[in-house]
Amino acid sequence: MPSYIPHRINILLAGFFLISQFIGCFNNEDIKKVDLNKVEEIENQPKESLRIKIGLVPEEDIRKMAQRYQPLVEYLSKKINQKVILIFLDNYGEVCDKFIYKQLDAAFFGSFSYALTHVKAEVEPIARPDYYGTSTYRGLIIVREDSSIKNVSDMKGKRLALVHRATYAGYLYPLYYFKKHGVENLQDYFFKVTYAGSHDKAIYSLLRNEADIATPKDLIYQRIIKENPDLEKKLTILSASDSVPSNTLCVSKYLEPGLKNKLKDALLNLDNDPEAKVALESLGAARFVETKDTDYQNLYDTIKALGIDLNAYPYYDRSDIGFDIEETSR
Template identity: 30%
Template sequence: MLNRRTLIAAAAALAVSAGAAAAQDWKAKYPELVFAVVPAENASGVVERYTPLTEYLSKQLGTKVTLRIANDYAAVIEGQRAGNIQIAYYGPASFARALKTGVPIEAFAIEVNLDGTKGYHSVLYVKADSPYKSIEDLKGKNLCLVDPNSTSGNNVPRFAMNKMGLKPDEFFGKVVYAGSHENAVIAVQQGTCDAAFNWWNDEQESNLMRMDRKGMAKYSDFRIIYKSELIVNSPLAYLDSLPKDLKAQIREAFFSIEKNDKAAFDKIYEGKQQVWQPVDNEAYTPIVQLITFVDELRKKK
């Protein structure tokens, strides 16, 4: 005769069995998951920084996770649109662009600064020994932006310059897309550009500081002449078509990385950030509005 305890045990066993079956179902469909990163730095830097993370995810999820090195920001957007990239690290504007153009994705994690804030800035670098003190001083000079879908390297700068009454493509001698934040800094270093926009978290961390630590540029060789208002930090996003249990496992893997593989997390941020926290698409609504505004600006030029 069945008693209450037996029924509870049977129900629990069925739940475990159903969960295992669901996991087997998604593993059959996804023998490999592709994780892509927008090119905030050059390819070798991305590989070095993110390979330990993909190895960690492979162990945690029980299926192969492959790192995809994108040539540009648009490649990540289009890879997720096509369903070829299951998980992606975006900048805010490239994520907003994906949302705006109907890519079926969900933000699930956001970067967190050491002080607990979830934002960063766009800054404009010039050489430390240059005479430039403001954007207005750069009339007729060459400006390096990063990528059309870069937040701190294009969209926020264009929005800010519009507020100043400046039309970049008329005001500067030349406006160049460098392709990555590192390339933009190197262009100023080599004299190809007189100034370059870049990302900057705070006095403890920025792209330029990372380049200094890697021996690619000297922090003291540059000076900031403009800093934007706070921009919401970058998200991680997965396809919204992924099975619910797979999404749950992905979230658990990212949010528990500090406990399970701190070295993999530290390789990405070099101890300069806290572990990711949950986020959703709604947090990026202001960025969607920003890029819509910038799109309209460019149509008018």
């Protein structure tokens, strides 16, 4: 037998002895069995400080929305002594899922996306901006000024730019408008139907001659005209809907009541606080006004006229749980 083998055996025996001594240092009480089928909270683990997450639906370019809303969340963070952050959503339908799965504390909702999420996740409206006497918006049917389109009959076989199936101005009102004029199926009536994804994109698709008719909300239309006055003479409004509440801050039913009341109080008193001047100016608003579900009656009347069941309505841009928003043409 080679001389180095006994040496190796001695090393192995010494190793086993040390391991047995190390294990023996523990009493049975020190050993805790772990059940892999059970999820336990780890004690004394530092938790992330509570943040209030406010969602924004993409009514216009995300960079513009960030510029408009960031001063408000900074003011709210300071006022309620709680970190408030913005969550920018990819589409109007996503906001509903975020509340169903408790991933948002609040959001600024368009009217139809509010109605959907109110039914599915019980969100509560608390306040909305008042734009110097106007705290509502309307859906528009617009064409280019040089267009030959003057009425619904002229629209047959043309290209229609909607916004999203979870919007009032960009989908629900056009459905109601065309149904009132005898058009039951948009895909059959128009040569091409597209979903722009935001109100400003719908307007720009019209200006770029990618569509013949567009269906934005009037607040975005007016904002674009204000920024680009020359565009006003290039566009013509053919119809406008009844008014519905402007984008309202709604809160999750799971938000702690004290925080909900702090948010509501801060918003409703913005116009009384000099420190809130920048936030209001950034939004182009004079103040916030209290908002309740009953303020949405015009919206609910339209939903009823179209025979829509909010509980069954497909709200998301996925074919497995909602709808596919690919453009359609014939």
